[in-house]
Amino acid sequence: QQQVKQSPQSLIVQKGGISIINCAYENTAFDYFPWYQQFPGKGPALLIAIRPDVSEKKEGRFTISFNKSAKQFSLHIMDSQPGDSATYFCAASGMSGSARQLTFGSGTQLTVLP
Amino acid sequence: DSGVTQTPKHLITATGQRVTLRCSPRSGDLSVYWYQQSLDQGLQFLIQYYNGEERAKGNILERFSAQQFPDLHSELNLSSLELGDSALYFCASSVGSTGYEQYFGPGTRLTVT
Numbered sequence: 616q617q618q619v620k621q622s623p624q625s626l627i628v629q630k631g632g633i634s635i636i637n638c639a640y641e642n643t644a645f646d647y648f649p650w651y652q653q654f655p656g657k658g659p660a661l662l663i664a665i666r667p668d669v670s671e672k673k674e675g676r677f678t679i680s681f682n683k684s685a686k687q688f689s690l691h692i693m694d695s696q697p698g699d700s701a702t703y704f705c706a707a708s709g710m711s712g713s714a715r716q717l718t719f720g721s722g723t724q725l726t727v728l729p
Numbered sequence: 730d731s732g733v734t735q736t737p738k739h740l741i742t743a744t745g746q747r748v749t750l751r752c753s754p755r756s757g758d759l760s761v762y763w764y765q766q767s768l769d770q771g772l773q774f775l776i777q778y779y780n781g782e783e784r785a786k787g788n789i790l791e792r793f794s795a796q797q798f799p800d801l802h803s804e805l806n807l808s809s810l811e812l813g814d815s816a817l818y819f820c821a822s823s824v825g826s827t828g829y830e831q832y833f834g835p836g837t838r839l840t841v842t
Contacts, residue, residue, distance in 0.1 A: 659833045660833065664830070708829070715829070722772075
């Protein structure tokens with residue numbers, strides 16, 4: 616059962632545009648929501664994360680918007696650059712027994728055209 | 730560079746064989762996590778070790794096992810390999826056991842022929 620649904624599967628934007636990736640979760644026990652960026656041939660790299668007690672977090676050109684009641688969160692990339700072209704994964708983390716587990720979305724392949 | 734190292738980078742083996750993947754966490758990190766990334770299943774959590782002890786299990790097959798050694802490096806053992814085991818295997822590490830801020834290694838690409 617997929618617990619974190621991510622869309623779109625792929626996204627093409629022009630340089631300077633805004634990239635928006637959306638995720639929805641089901642498990643209300645999730646309490647930490649990171650985004651990871653993955654370049655071809657590399658491992659996922661932690662980009663930005665949010666906890667459900669805030670509705671927005673911004674780091675540079677990257678912003679997470681969080682809607683707890685709708686169980687949705689999104690990544691906005693402002694002024695998108697060709698170097699941002701990568702696969703982005705949302706994730707959700709919550710306690711499972713005595714340990715915390717990360718559940719990943721299916722990924723969004725972002726292409727920023729020059 | 731995350732500071733997490735994995736060896737080997739690539740591994741090609743035949744069905745029915747056994748392989749061992751190795752991971753060294755970032756300096757100071759006590760937790761190691763293993764993930765499998767495949768085209769059809771995405772990124773799936775397999776297992777977590779914290780300071781030498783198994784802490785959490787995800788979607789890990791019985792044919793797979795892992796351990797974390799006193800020097801905190803970890804090994805993932807895959808046996809009776811099947812074609813469907815072909816995937817990227819990532820190791821991640823974090824400071825504590827809570828699983829926040831996991832840092833991923835570059836991965837091992839396993840091809841089973």
